[in-house]
Amino acid sequence: MTITKGTTVTETAPTTGGVAISGLTLGFGRGEARKEILRGIDLVIPAGEITGLAGESGSGKTMTGLAVCGLLPAGADLGGSIRFDGTELIGLSQRRMNRYRGAKIAMIFQDPTASLHPMLTIEAQLIDHYRYHRGASKRAARTRALEMLGLVAVPDPRAALRKYPHQFSGGQLQRIAIASALMCEPSVLIADEPTTALDVTVQAGILRLLRRLCDELGIAIVLVTHDLGVMSALADTIAVMRMGEIVEHGDRHQVITAPQHPYTKSLIDALPETDTGSLLHDASGSETAA
Amino acid sequence: MTLLEVDGLQVSYKLPGRGTLRAVDGVSFDLEPRQVLGLVGESGCGKSTLAKAVCGLVPTSGGSIAFNGAPIGKLGLRKRDPRLMRIQMVFQNPFASLNPRRTIGSQIEDGLRVNPDRDAWNVADLLEHVEMDPASRTRYPHQFSGGQRQRVAIARAIAAGPELLIGDEPIASLDASLQARIAILMRNLALETGAALLFISHDLSVVRVIADDVAVMNAGRIVERGPVDRVWTAPQEPYTQRLLAAIPVADGMGRLPGAA
Numbered sequence: 001m002t003i004t005k006g007t008t009v010t011e012t013a014p015t016t017g018g019v020a021i022s023g024l025t026l027g028f029g030r031g032e033a034r035k036e037i038l039r040g041i042d043l044v045i046p047a048g049e050i051t052g053l054a055g056e057s058g059s060g061k062t063m064t065g066l067a068v069c070g071l072l073p074a075g076a077d078l079g080g081s082i083r084f085d086g087t088e089l090i091g092l093s094q095r096r097m098n099r100y101r102g103a104k105i106a107m108i109f110q111d112p113t114a115s116l117h118p119m120l121t122i123e124a125q126l127i128d129h130y131r132y133h134r135g136a137s138k139r140a141a142r143t144r145a146l147e148m149l150g151l152v153a154v155p156d157p158r159a160a161l162r163k164y165p166h167q168f169s170g171g172q173l174q175r176i177a178i179a180s181a182l183m184c185e186p187s188v189l190i191a192d193e194p195t196t197a198l199d200v201t202v203q204a205g206i207l208r209l210l211r212r213l214c215d216e217l218g219i220a221i222v223l224v225t226h227d228l229g230v231m232s233a234l235a236d237t238i239a240v241m242r243m244g245e246i247v248e249h250g251d252r253h254q255v256i257t258a259p260q261h262p263y264t265k266s267l268i269d270a271l272p273e274t275d276t277g278s279l280l281h282d283a284s285g286s287e288t289a290a
Numbered sequence: 291m292t293l294l295e296v297d298g299l300q301v302s303y304k305l306p307g308r309g310t311l312r313a314v315d316g317v318s319f320d321l322e323p324r325q326v327l328g329l330v331g332e333s334g335c336g337k338s339t340l341a342k343a344v345c346g347l348v349p350t351s352g353g354s355i356a357f358n359g360a361p362i363g364k365l366g367l368r369k370r371d372p373r374l375m376r377i378q379m380v381f382q383n384p385f386a387s388l389n390p391r392r393t394i395g396s397q398i399e400d401g402l403r404v405n406p407d408r409d410a411w412n413v414a415d416l417l418e419h420v421e422m423d424p425a426s427r428t429r430y431p432h433q434f435s436g437g438q439r440q441r442v443a444i445a446r447a448i449a450a451g452p453e454l455l456i457g458d459e460p461i462a463s464l465d466a467s468l469q470a471r472i473a474i475l476m477r478n479l480a481l482e483t484g485a486a487l488l489f490i491s492h493d494l495s496v497v498r499v500i501a502d503d504v505a506v507m508n509a510g511r512i513v514e515r516g517p518v519d520r521v522w523t524a525p526q527e528p529y530t531q532r533l534l535a536a537i538p539v540a541d542g543m544g545r546l547p548g549a550a
Contacts, residue, residue, distance in 0.1 A: 057467035110466060170333065196466040199332040199492050200536040204547040207538065211546060226467040229495070233538035233546050256542030271540055 017047035017187035018220045019068060019105075023080035026063055026072070026244075037063050039244040040080070047187060048218040050210070052235030052252070054228065054267070059241040061224045065190040068222065069107050070097040084188065103133040106181035110193035112173035116165040122176055123161040130183040148179040152209055171202030178209065182217075189213070192224040207234050228271060232256050240264045293358060293486050294321040294344065294454060300352035301339050313339040315510030316353065323453065326477055326487045328501030328518065330494055332533075336510040337490045341458045344488070345379050346370075357454065375404045378452035380476070382459040384439035388431040394442045395427030401449025416445040419479060437468045441475070448479050455480045456488045461496065469493065473500050494537055498522060506530045 026038035038060045045051045045068075053061040066072050068082055070089060082089040084100065092100075109115045116125055126148065127141035136144070142161070149157035152175040165173055174194060181189060191210065195203040211234060214221050223235050231238055232252060239249040240261065248261040259265045301314040313336040321327055331337045342348045344355055346365035355362040360373055378401070381387040389397060398413050405411070414424035420441035431439055440460060447455055457476055461469040473489070477500040480487040491497050497504055498518055505515040506529065514527045525531045538547045 055467075057465055059467075193466045197462065200494060200533060200547070201332060204536045204538075208546050227495075227538075228540040229538035232540040232542050233544065236544075252544055253542035256540055268540070 019045040020083045025079040047220045049236045050221040052231045052238040053224045055241035060244040103184040105188045106186035107190040112177045152179045190222045295356045298353035302351045328497035328504040329490045331507035335507045376453040378447035379456045380460045401446040405451035420445045
């Protein structure tokens with residue numbers, strides 16, 4: 001399963017804007033101390049679709065997302081291929097990668113209070129990277145920022161631009177983080193546990209927003225989450241990861257209702273809330289933990 | 291005998307400028323020994339304030355809290371009534387709740403010193419119970435991940451031999467796929483040591499897994515309380531119904547939950 005850097009990719013190219021990952025390997029360290037994180041990932045992320053990455057802590061789902069963004073920690077030894085819009089991303093210089101990251105490929109994370117700078121205004125955080133990538137005037141950048149804040153439904157965008165992150169609730173901050181990610185019209189959005197820190201009612205709003213962005217703007221979204229409820233609501237296809245491999249990838253409905261791999265089955269069986277939905281199990285409540 | 295009795299509790303905060311915010315507005319509930327109560331609600335509903343009041347960490351402005359029949363007052367500089375040390379708390383942020391300059395072993399020993407049953411535990415036992423290597427006792431908090439630090443915070447709370455363990459969003463700052471595991475660990479440890487658990491969380495699906503009873507809080511009041519299964523299958527209050535309807539169901543249908 002190990003394909004090294006430079007291997008020709010025979011896989012069909014994705015539709016414009018998507019990402020094709022093939023034979024992706026990732027390890028840290030050398031010799032006996034080497035830890036394999038990803039063991040040959042093949043995944044096509046098409047435009048206008050939400051591709052879910054499910055799996056437990058340490059399964060490699062976050063690392064797969066970071067690899068696409070070129071944000072892996074130092075010492076990462078990456079192999080295989082990540083193709084975006086006809087370009088091979090693996091092995092790109094930081095300078096060339098900067099043209100993609102934040103512009104064509106954007107990301108949002110679990111904790112919006114950590115991804116926004118506490119001492120900069122929302123305006124600065126929305127327009128800086130836009131001006132860097134587009135060479136736009138301050139005025140044009142501000143217009144774009146207002147437009148994006150409107151798109152993600154932040155109330156009173158004009159006033160919001162002058163505020164600081166601590167003046168917003170977690171849900172509003174995640175909307176602002178999404179607005180920031182959308183500034184440069186990305187074709188790929190990596191969303192790593194985007195609603196885990198939020199209340200369920202707020203989460204519902206963010207899920208609807210992501211769905212709308214995917215449908216209206218044709219963005220390819222990678223949804224990384226351990227929450228199969230969120231996955232089932234939002235993802236079009238679900239890839240289940242375990243120990244650095246994709247054990248199953250299929251249509252959302254098939255993966256959840258008729259999982260093929262025993263590991264996927266065990267994940268679905270462990271769900272506490274299934275009785276409210278598909279009636280796979282009756283209410284077992286606290287017995288699960290006892 | 292009832293372990294914890296909260297009656298008509300009110301807590302107010304002064305707002306900048308003028309005015310006050312009534313964060314907890316007439317809350318009454320009780321907790322039996324060895325019972326696991328999940329307290330859920332959206333951010334800003336007053337659930338953390340309620341937990342702090344039960345520990346004596348915020349002054350109350352009305353109502354009463356009794357623990358084993360003894361009233362709980364505001365925690366001050368004087369030595370705390372030893373009976374009230376049977377309440378232990380695990381906070382949201384394990385990066386802030388542990389002293390960065392002391393080894394985790396010595397911080398767990400702090401808990402052991404207030405335990406009336408001196409031989410109940412030792413540090414190595416406790417670390418094993420929270421699924422950590424006993425040899426790690428000589429290390430410092432910064433050498434651990436968030437999940438491991440929260441395990442240390444749980445070990446320290448259990449070390450004190452609590453009759454009531456309170457978790458105030460103890461899993462919210464952890465890696466998403468670890469959250470349920472730590473919550474289940476808290477439940478199991480509380481019950482194993484004979485403590486009751488008041489588990490506060492905005493994560494309804496985790497509360498569902500670990501709690502016997504659930505109390506739903508909204509705007510400073512408890513709007514509904516009952517056994518977890520009853521509240522989940524037949525919520526009585528419109529607020530609870532709305533909250534539960536917002537949880538996405540893993541049925542593979544691609545249905546987006548109703549937005550608030």
